[in-house]
Amino acid sequence: MKFFVDTAEIADIRDLAETGLLDGVTTNPSLVAKSGRQFIDLVKEICEVVDGPVSAEVASTDFDTMLAEGKFLSTLAPNIAVKVPLTPAGLKVCKTLSRDGTMVNVTLCFSAAQALLAAKAGATFVSPFVGRLDDVGENGMNLIADIAQIYAMYDEIDTQILVASIRHPIHLIEAAKLGADVATMPPAVIRSLFNHPLTDKGLAQFVADWAKTGQTIPTLPAGKKTKSVVL
Numbered sequence: 001m002k003f004f005v006d007t008a009e010i011a012d013i014r015d016l017a018e019t020g021l022l023d024g025v026t027t028n029p030s031l032v033a034k035s036g037r038q039f040i041d042l043v044k045e046i047c048e049v050v051d052g053p054v055s056a057e058v059a060s061t062d063f064d065t066m067l068a069e070g071k072f073l074s075t076l077a078p079n080i081a082v083k084v085p086l087t088p089a090g091l092k093v094c095k096t097l098s099r100d101g102t103m104v105n106v107t108l109c110f111s112a113a114q115a116l117l118a119a120k121a122g123a124t125f126v127s128p129f130v131g132r133l134d135d136v137g138e139n140g141m142n143l144i145a146d147i148a149q150i151y152a153m154y155d156e157i158d159t160q161i162l163v164a165s166i167r168h169p170i171h172l173i174e175a176a177k178l179g180a181d182v183a184t185m186p187p188a189v190i191r192s193l194f195n196h197p198l199t200d201k202g203l204a205q206f207v208a209d210w211a212k213t214g215q216t217i218p219t220l221p222a223g224k225k226t227k228s229v230v231l
């Protein structure tokens with residue numbers, strides 16, 4: 001399963017990229033507005049930090065302007081995934097850009113029927129928003145289950161399920177159990193995945209017990225190759 005971070009904060013993206021566990025980035029107009037950054041500069045900078053897909057969303061809603069914006073965004077870096085809304089015009093843009101070999105992320109998906117349309121339009125990714133469905137009293141994870149079941153029935157569908165609007169680690173675990181391809185998570189959710197109180201407690205115990213042995217493990221000088229080392 002691929003892990004994307006859902007943010008427009010470059011400091012968080014740099015920090016998480018350093019873990020070596022980040023596979024991509026998603027942004028949206030609300031996140032860009034919150035960052036206060038100039039969108040095009042920001043997208044270029046993110047693409048320099050992360051090799052995997054970076055979703056950059058079009059701002060217009062009519063076909064011609066969305067297509068023109070999408071084409072421009074796709075020139076910014078080879079790893080751009082143009083993000084378009086799940087509307088008739090958005091899907092038409094998706095079909096056009098996908099045919100030309102551009103990655104497309106179809107966003108704001110709230111039903112299995114919409115996900116089927118996104119696949120038919122050749123989307124690289126479809127983004128069902130689980131948290132926002134939970135917010136209105138529906139079960140977001142049921143949508144992921146439905147989409148996964150439907151996509152698995154058809155060999156010709158290679159659209160990846162990108163679970164979006166993730167609010168907590170349980171969303172991630174449930175999505176992983178359903179075989180979702182990608183999870184995009186806010187930085188705080190990704191960081192919370194590392195934590196367990198028993199890990200902290202166990203480590204403190206190991207450190208304390210090791211100190212009692214009075215021993216140290218030899219370390220190699222920086223840059224020294226680790227193969228065939230004889231001490």
Ligand code: E4P
Nearest residue numbers: 006026027028132164165166
């Ligand atoms: C995904 O691409 C969206 O940017 C995101 O997951 C939306 O999440 P929210 O519902 O927390 O705003």
